[in-house]
Amino acid sequence: MWPCRSFAPPSAPAPYNGPVLLRRLSLENFRNIASLDLPFAPGRTVLHGRNAQGKTNLLEAVHLLAAAKSIRAEHERDLIAWNVLAGEIPYTRIRGDFDRGGTPLRLEVFLQLEPDGDASQDGEPRLAKRLRVNGAPRRAADFVGEMQAVLFEPQDIELVYGSPSSRRRHLDMTLSQADRPLLHDLQRYQRILTQRNHLLKSLREGRASPAELPTWDDILIESGAAIIAARAAALASLDASAARLHAQLTAGTERLRLLYAPSFPVPEGGAAHIAVAFRQALAATAARERLFGATIAGPHRDDFAFQLGGVSLAAFGSRGQHRLATVALKLAEAEYMTQRTGTQPTLLLDDILSELDADRRGFLLERVADSPQALITTADLPSLQGTLLRDAAVLEIVAGAVR
Amino acid sequence: MDHQHAAAPLARLIDELHRLPGVGPKTAQRLAYHLVRAPKEEVQSLAEALSAMKEQVFFCSQCHNLTDVEPCAICGDGQRDRSTVCVVEQALDILALERTRRYKGLYHVLHGAISPMNGVGPGDLTIAALEGRLRTGAVKELILATNPNLEGEATATYIQRQVRGLPVAVTRLARGLPSGADLEYADEVTLARAIEGRQVMS
Numbered sequence: 001m002w003p004c005r006s007f008a009p010p011s012a013p014a015p016y017n018g019p020v021l022l023r024r025l026s027l028e029n030f031r032n033i034a035s036l037d038l039p040f041a042p043g044r045t046v047l048h049g050r051n052a053q054g055k056t057n058l059l060e061a062v063h064l065l066a067a068a069k070s071i072r073a074e075h076e077r078d079l080i081a082w083n084v085l086a087g088e089i090p091y092t093r094i095r096g097d098f099d100r101g102g103t104p105l106r107l108e109v110f111l112q113l114e115p116d117g118d119a120s121q122d123g124e125p126r127l128a129k130r131l132r133v134n135g136a137p138r139r140a141a142d143f144v145g146e147m148q149a150v151l152f153e154p155q156d157i158e159l160v161y162g163s164p165s166s167r168r169r170h171l172d173m174t175l176s177q178a179d180r181p182l183l184h185d186l187q188r189y190q191r192i193l194t195q196r197n198h199l200l201k202s203l204r205e206g207r208a209s210p211a212e213l214p215t216w217d218d219i220l221i222e223s224g225a226a227i228i229a230a231r232a233a234a235l236a237s238l239d240a241s242a243a244r245l246h247a248q249l250t251a252g253t254e255r256l257r258l259l260y261a262p263s264f265p266v267p268e269g270g271a272a273h274i275a276v277a278f279r280q281a282l283a284a285t286a287a288r289e290r291l292f293g294a295t296i297a298g299p300h301r302d303d304f305a306f307q308l309g310g311v312s313l314a315a316f317g318s319r320g321q322h323r324l325a326t327v328a329l330k331l332a333e334a335e336y337m338t339q340r341t342g343t344q345p346t347l348l349l350d351d352i353l354s355e356l357d358a359d360r361r362g363f364l365l366e367r368v369a370d371s372p373q374a375l376i377t378t379a380d381l382p383s384l385q386g387t388l389l390r391d392a393a394v395l396e397i398v399a400g401a402v403r
Numbered sequence: 404m405d406h407q408h409a410a411a412p413l414a415r416l417i418d419e420l421h422r423l424p425g426v427g428p429k430t431a432q433r434l435a436y437h438l439v440r441a442p443k444e445e446v447q448s449l450a451e452a453l454s455a456m457k458e459q460v461f462f463c464s465q466c467h468n469l470t471d472v473e474p475c476a477i478c479g480d481g482q483r484d485r486s487t488v489c490v491v492e493q494a495l496d497i498l499a500l501e502r503t504r505r506y507k508g509l510y511h512v513l514h515g516a517i518s519p520m521n522g523v524g525p526g527d528l529t530i531a532a533l534e535g536r537l538r539t540g541a542v543k544e545l546i547l548a549t550n551p552n553l554e555g556e557a558t559a560t561y562i563q564r565q566v567r568g569l570p571v572a573v574t575r576l577a578r579g580l581p582s583g584a585d586l587e588y589a590d591e592v593t594l595a596r597a598i599e600g601r602q603v604m605s
C-alpha cells in the first residue's frame with residue numbers, strides 16, 4: 001500500500017555548496033513577454049528600460065523557478081499573457097537552465113488553462129501547473145529550492161504594515177526554499193486545518209459527534225508544533241542578521257527587531273513543549289471554535305512584527321524606515337538561505353536602488369557584489385554609472401523583448 | 404452537462420456514466436457513443452453483468468467485504484488465523500494484501516476513510532461493527548492498514564482511540580522505502596519515515 005506516485009523519483013540533492021547560476025532563461029507567453037530566450041552570465045546583469053516594458057516580469061519569472069509560485073499573483077492565471085488567454089490552449093512556460101557546479105540543471109514551470117472545459121468549483125477554468133526538474137515531473141515540495149532566489153521590490157515595504165497573511169506567505173515562501181521538510185509540513189497542516197474546520201462546522205450544525213475531534217486535535221498539534229518550532233528558529237536567525245545588517249545600513253543606534261508573534265504563547269525547548277502549549281491553546285479556544293466553526297489557535301494565525309528601538313514600525317515608522325527595515329530583512333533572508341543550505345541565493349533587485357540614497361545604495365551594491373549572481377532592473381541607467389555596477393552586463397528591455 | 408442534441412435515451416446514458424467515479428463528461432460521451440455502435444450481444448452482456456453484480460454481490464456480515472456467499476470466502480476459511488484482523492479502507496485493498504500471500508488473518512473493510520470535508524464521519528464507516536468484533540475477545544491483534552495519507556491516518560488514529568481499553572494489540576503497517584528502489588532517489592519525507600521506523604536486525 002505505497003502511496004501511488006506517478007512521479008519520477010526526485011534525485012537526492014548531493015551535497016553541493018556552490019552557487020546555482022542562471023545561464024539561460026526562456027519564456028513563452030509570460031505576462032507581456034510573448035517569447036524570449038536570453039543567455040545570462042554569472043555576476044551582475046542590469047536590465048534597463050522604461051517602465052512597463054517587462055523588466056519586472058523577467059525577475060518574477062526567475063523567482064518563480066525558485067519558489068514554484070508567484071510572489072504576488074493571487075490568481076496564477078494572470079501569469080499567462082492576456083493575449084493568449086483567448087487562444088486555443090492558453091499556457092505559459094518558464095524555463096531556466098542553470099549551472100550547478102558544472103552539472104546542468106533545468107527547471108521548468110508550465111501553466112495551462114485546461115482546455116477540456118471541466119471547470120473548477122468557482123466556475124473558472126482549471127489552471128494546471130506542471131513542474132519539471134531536468135525534464136522529470138516534480139511535486140512543488142520536491143521542486144522548491146532547487147535554485148534559491150531573494151527578490152527585492154518596491155512593494156516590499158507593505159510587509160511592514162500589510163496583513164499578517166501576506167507576512168506569513170512571504171515567510172513561508174522564503175523559508176521553504178531552504179527547508180523542504182517545512183514546506184511539506186505546511187502543505188500537510190493546511191489539509192488538516194481544512195478537515196478540522198469542516199468538522200467544527202459539522203459539530204456546530206449537529207451533524208457530527210464531538211468524539212471525532214480528538215483525532216484531528218492530535219494530528220493538528222503534531223504538525224503545527226513542528227511548523228512553529230521551525231518558524232521560531234528561523235525568525236531568531238533572521239532577527240539577529242537583520243539587526244546587524246540594519247545597523248550597518250543606517251549607521252543608526254536603534255535596534256531593528258523581527259519578532260515572532262504566534263497565536264499563543266510559545267515556550268522554549270522545541271516541538272514537544274510547543275505541542276503541550278498548542279493543546280492548551282486549543283482547549284482555551286474550544287468554545288469560540290464551536291461558535292465560529294473554525295480553528296482559532298495555530299500556526300495559520302502566526303505573524304511577525306517589525307520593531308525599531310522598541311517601537312512598532314507599522315504604527316510609527318516612516319516610509320524610509322520601512323524601506324531600510326525590509327532591505328535588511330531581505331539581506332537577512334539571503335544570509336539565512338546561505339547558512340542553511342551552504343548555497344548563496346540569486347539576488348533579484350527590482351527597481352530597488354532608486355528607492356535608496358547614495359550611501360545605502362552603495363552598501364546594498366557591496367552585498368550584491370559578494371553574491372555569485374544578481375539581476376538588477378532600473379529605469380534610470382545613468383544613475384548607476386560610477387557605482388559597482390559599471391562592470392555589469394547591460395541589457396535593454398523594450399516591449400517585452402531584449403534589444 | 405448539456406446533451407440537447409443527443410437522442411433522449413443516449414443523453415440519459417451519458418448522464419448515468421458521468422456519475423461514475425473517474426468519468427468526466429467527455430469520457431461519458433465517448434463511452435455512450437461506443438456502446439451505440441457496439442454489437443447488441445456485447446451491450447446486453449454488459450447490462451446482464453451489471454444487474455447480476457447488483458443482485459448477487461453483498462457485504463459479508465462479519466468483515467463487510469464484498470461477497471456472493473455468506474460468510475465471505477476469507478471469513479469462512481477455517482485455515483485462517485482468527486485472532487488477527489487487518490483493517491482496510493476498501494475491498495480492493497484486500498486483493499492487494501492477498502496477493503502478498505503473507506497475511507493469513509481476517510479482514511475488516513471500513514468502506515472509506517474519515518473526511519469531514521467530504522462529510523464522511525466514523526458513523527458512515529463500519530467502525531461500530533469492528534468494535535463489536537473486538538468485544539468478543541477472539542481478536543488479539545488489530546492491524547491498521549488504512550492508506551498512508553491524511554484521511555487514512557486520521558481514521559487509524561480514531562480507531563486506535565476507540566479501542567483503547569480493549570484487550571487487543573493495535574499495530575500499523577510500516578511506512579518507508581519501497582523495495583527495489585535506490586536510497587538516493589527516495590524523497591525526504593519517505594526517507595525520514597524510514598529512519599523513524601528503522602528496525603533492529605535479528
